[in-house]
Amino acid sequence: MxxxxxxxxxxxxxxxxxxxxxxxxxxxxxxKKTKFLNAxxxxxxxxxxxxxxxSEKRYKKGHSLGALDGIPVAVKDNFSTSGIETTCASNxxxxxxxxxxxxxxxxxxxxxxxxxxxxxxDEFAMGALGxxxxxxxxxxxxxxxxxxxxxxxxxxxxxxxxxLVNSMDVPGxxxxxxxxxxxxxxxxxxxxxxxxxxxxxxxxxxxxSSLTDVSKLCIGIPKEYLVPELSSEVRSFWSKAANLFxxxxxxxxxxxxxxxxxxxxxxxxLCTSEVASNMARFDGLEYGHRCxxxxxxxxxxxATRREGFNDVVRGRILAGNFFLLKENYANYFIKAQKVxxxxxxxxxxxxxxxxxxxxxxxxxxxxxPYLEFIKEDNRTRSAQDDIFTQAxxxxxxxxxxxxxxxxxxGLPVGLQFIGRAFCDQQLLTVAKWFEKQVQFPVIQLQxxxxxxxxxxxxEKLASVSLKQ
Amino acid sequence: MAAPMLRGRCxxxxxxxxxxxxxxxxxxxxxxxxxxxGKRGQSFVAQQPLLTAQKSRKGEHKxxxxxxxxxxxxxxxxxxxxxxxxxxxxxxxxxxxxxFDASLPGTLPVLNxxxxxxxxxxxxxxxCHINKKSLFDRKHYFYADLPxxxxxxxxxxxxxxxxxxxxxxxxxxxxxxxxTKTVRIKQIxxxxxxxxxxxxxxxxxxxxxxNRAGVGLLEVVLEPDMSCGEEAATAVRELQLILxxxxxxxxxxxxxxxxxxxxxxxxxxxxLNETRSFDYKLGFMPEPNLPPLLLYDTASLPAGADPxxxxxxxxxxxQLPELPSETREKLIQQYGILPEHSFALLNExxxxxxxxxxxxxxxxxxxxxxxxxxxxxxxxxxxxNLAVNESPVTPSVLAELLNLLDxxxxxxxxxxxxxxxxxxxxxxTPSQIVSERKLELMQDEEALERVCHAVMEGHPxxxxxxxxxxxxxxxxxxxxxxxxxxNRADPTVIKEILEKQLSS
Numbered sequence: 001m002x003x004x005x006x007x008x009x010x011x012x013x014x015x016x017x018x019x020x021x022x023x024x025x026x027x028x029x030x031x032k033k034t035k036f037l038n039a040x041x042x043x044x045x046x047x048x049x050x051x052x053x054x055s056e057k058r059y060k061k062g063h064s065l066g067a068l069d070g071i072p073v074a075v076k077d078n079f080s081t082s083g084i085e086t087t088c089a090s091n092x093x094x095x096x097x098x099x100x101x102x103x104x105x106x107x108x109x110x111x112x113x114x115x116x117x118x119x120x121x122d123e124f125a126m127g128a129l130g131x132x133x134x135x136x137x138x139x140x141x142x143x144x145x146x147x148x149x150x151x152x153x154x155x156x157x158x159x160x161x162x163x164l165v166n167s168m169d170v171p172g173x174x175x176x177x178x179x180x181x182x183x184x185x186x187x188x189x190x191x192x193x194x195x196x197x198x199x200x201x202x203x204x205x206x207x208x209s210s211l212t213d214v215s216k217l218c219i220g221i222p223k224e225y226l227v228p229e230l231s232s233e234v235r236s237f238w239s240k241a242a243n244l245f246x247x248x249x250x251x252x253x254x255x256x257x258x259x260x261x262x263x264x265x266x267x268x269x270l271c272t273s274e275v276a277s278n279m280a281r282f283d284g285l286e287y288g289h290r291c292x293x294x295x296x297x298x299x300x301x302x303a304t305r306r307e308g309f310n311d312v313v314r315g316r317i318l319a320g321n322f323f324l325l326k327e328n329y330a331n332y333f334i335k336a337q338k339v340x341x342x343x344x345x346x347x348x349x350x351x352x353x354x355x356x357x358x359x360x361x362x363x364x365x366x367x368x369p370y371l372e373f374i375k376e377d378n379r380t381r382s383a384q385d386d387i388f389t390q391a392x393x394x395x396x397x398x399x400x401x402x403x404x405x406x407x408x409x410g411l412p413v414g415l416q417f418i419g420r421a422f423c424d425q426q427l428l429t430v431a432k433w434f435e436k437q438v439q440f441p442v443i444q445l446q447x448x449x450x451x452x453x454x455x456x457x458x459e460k461l462a463s464v465s466l467k468q
Numbered sequence: 469m470a471a472p473m474l475r476g477r478c479x480x481x482x483x484x485x486x487x488x489x490x491x492x493x494x495x496x497x498x499x500x501x502x503x504x505x506g507k508r509g510q511s512f513v514a515q516q517p518l519l520t521a522q523k524s525r526k527g528e529h530k531x532x533x534x535x536x537x538x539x540x541x542x543x544x545x546x547x548x549x550x551x552x553x554x555x556x557x558x559x560x561x562x563x564x565x566x567x568f569d570a571s572l573p574g575t576l577p578v579l580n581x582x583x584x585x586x587x588x589x590x591x592x593x594x595x596c597h598i599n600k601k602s603l604f605d606r607k608h609y610f611y612a613d614l615p616x617x618x619x620x621x622x623x624x625x626x627x628x629x630x631x632x633x634x635x636x637x638x639x640x641x642x643x644x645x646x647x648t649k650t651v652r653i654k655q656i657x658x659x660x661x662x663x664x665x666x667x668x669x670x671x672x673x674x675x676x677x678x679n680r681a682g683v684g685l686l687e688v689v690l691e692p693d694m695s696c697g698e699e700a701a702t703a704v705r706e707l708q709l710i711l712x713x714x715x716x717x718x719x720x721x722x723x724x725x726x727x728x729x730x731x732x733x734x735x736x737x738x739x740l741n742e743t744r745s746f747d748y749k750l751g752f753m754p755e756p757n758l759p760p761l762l763l764y765d766t767a768s769l770p771a772g773a774d775p776x777x778x779x780x781x782x783x784x785x786x787q788l789p790e791l792p793s794e795t796r797e798k799l800i801q802q803y804g805i806l807p808e809h810s811f812a813l814l815n816e817x818x819x820x821x822x823x824x825x826x827x828x829x830x831x832x833x834x835x836x837x838x839x840x841x842x843x844x845x846x847x848x849x850x851x852x853n854l855a856v857n858e859s860p861v862t863p864s865v866l867a868e869l870l871n872l873l874d875x876x877x878x879x880x881x882x883x884x885x886x887x888x889x890x891x892x893x894x895x896x897t898p899s900q901i902v903s904e905r906k907l908e909l910m911q912d913e914e915a916l917e918r919v920c921h922a923v924m925e926g927h928p929x930x931x932x933x934x935x936x937x938x939x940x941x942x943x944x945x946x947x948x949x950x951x952x953x954x955n956r957a958d959p960t961v962i963k964e965i966l967e968k969q970l971s972s
Contacts, residue, residue, distance in 0.1 A: 079574070086573075093573070096573075098573075100567055100572070158757075159576050161574055162574045163573075166756035196576065196577065196759060197757060274753070277606055277617075279617075280616060281571040282573075285676070286571060286572070287572065294672070297612055297674065324753055329752075
């Protein structure tokens, strides 16, 4: 049951093959068994069981709320959850229990979803895994063999999402298959009066059509994405995917996004600037960590922030402050905004020339083993890993990573589709077609668990490494 | 409902440095910081980093180059600029703080329509160009009463620019001559107010109240067109009246406060808040959570636009209430009163309405009413430190009194006595008091003539003086007659009779 898609589970719940409480308990059990992965910062066991019980009552009466009723969900720990600790994996917010739910959380709960807990992330989502802001829905999805979808900016409310870069952040959806992502999008999308950057349309649930004929489709392959660092395996998968579309009748053409090489640096300037601004509120006064020093307000600020933030965060704040200084503002911040406009226009031009969807790799390679990973510093890592995903955030476009195959090492690899702004449904439709063609193997959880039980040394390593 | 104050955070920035004679130009260091009491709302804080006014001659303060003024007025709205929490004065500390005001992570600003309308109204009333597109920015600094570490303001592109404020200065002897001056308005911008901090020196702590954090402010920036403190004070006063007439801000601030602060500026004393750490010389950053503010006029309004979602500048212009300058002009035209009186009538809250209500119910001449209202009535109020709406004498009562005076039932002196009594004892009508104290003027002319004759007979020496042309003599006689008649005779009539009797 735990390996099934959302729609399958939903059907099973409806038919009474499994109850929400049973499902919840199975999930909790698996979470506990995999605790060594440190995937959850907070497991909201009591809340989850209570929600599961409510869901069960509804199913018994035949009044289920919809496709998400009773479905276990997990939410990254930078979404505000009422009554449940929200830390952004930072000391600064340790013990912070918000009094309100993020809009997306509320919408999930309103549909009867069962909140299992808050998942781990790099402190304030600033790690090499990227951020919602540069690819951190798509990157992990590609590495883990699941679907990672980033909606168009403005489609899904950011109210309650603790921001990294307000102008690029988007809540992302991670699911087993594209249909599931569409189901969740149908619940989350639509205008939120609390977020002035959302579109006016109210949004409603929708079903993806099953594309059979791709002959009218035009797929663009951006040539600048063919970088030397791209692993040969991923390159080969990319190539095969392009061929697949072509063989099924789609038009596949090479396109150019000429300003691609500037996107990393541009992103860095804009991201750190916004971060410096967004982190200004963490002063220990109203909420969160406060140091013991009470000599003066300034001293308190300094110590609180030193204690509360890790090096990566502090580094970005300092960089951002630098770019925002009066004497630097025009040369860095404004220039970066201009470059951002150029990057966004690259996409506009390409889509205006008849391309429907772009096909690119999601990551440079399969997941890198931990010991190799820690060899590079955070900035280099970010620079490398976000290379395919980040320009999309700068342009506010929708994008989705779909698992394509297992590497020689048996690790998942994904490919990315990028769509036009607010054509999320079309994008997902194409992704769904591709998913069907590719038939990526569903992860066998039982096997995985059996493997894990014999590797308990991992537990020690993992818990040490994820503390920064 | 509360009365938000005109929080003059009046920042003087030196736009053009010029020496008058020689003399140091350096502004002094920190002066009083924002120590707060309930009065903080009334403090009009001037910040002058550079030039202050120089004393050129003894006693004369002239500003050659002047300090532009920035005035912050709290917008009269039900809720704050970017959040739904209420705006109230004197609520318990931290009782009007939404999640956004407290800067809880993940919260976002949502623009308050009423505040935008207030800004447009004010811009139109001040002859500004309203920018159809304006932007919001973050201004960063660290201070305990600024939870987010930045203030949302409009630096790059404010909502209104290039306006003017006309104000009148009374000059000449007895301030009779009124000339109109204009100060240019550089811009009007919307921005957030900060919270309040109270420094408790005793316990080495700072207490913070965020009730005011996020309340909408209109910042009005005046160009350095004013050449002395008087002008500045007058201009600000006029702005205050305009804002009150528009209803966009309560703008309550005592005259003396404005003058005091301007005086302080003149004396080279900066009321500077150095405790804000402007060390962080961060520039502005665009506020990414607020799209550009778009306003429309009738011509550019998109078809089928939801009126709830759009603001039409033309409609607002049509609905602008009468401004003080118009009101004054009307008063002068309608009642023939003097310009300086029209100013005085508008200078006190509720006074104009009082005046107009008295006029409605009396046949006395407007000039008489004006004199009574501005001198006697206002004098009584000021002595007792009362507002117009706290007056024990209502317009009807005063009107009745003036009617008695007008019909010559009582003398002017008697009227004043009656007024005093009315002030003290409520419930009595003027007529009652007049009859109780027998203040009616003698109507019997013959009887008065007899009294005059008798007095003249009884004081031949004085009469002699009178004949010799001593002007004081007649006054003595008048006084004697009045005494005999218990002040019930009109002194003017007495004089006439005496003069007639003397000549005959």
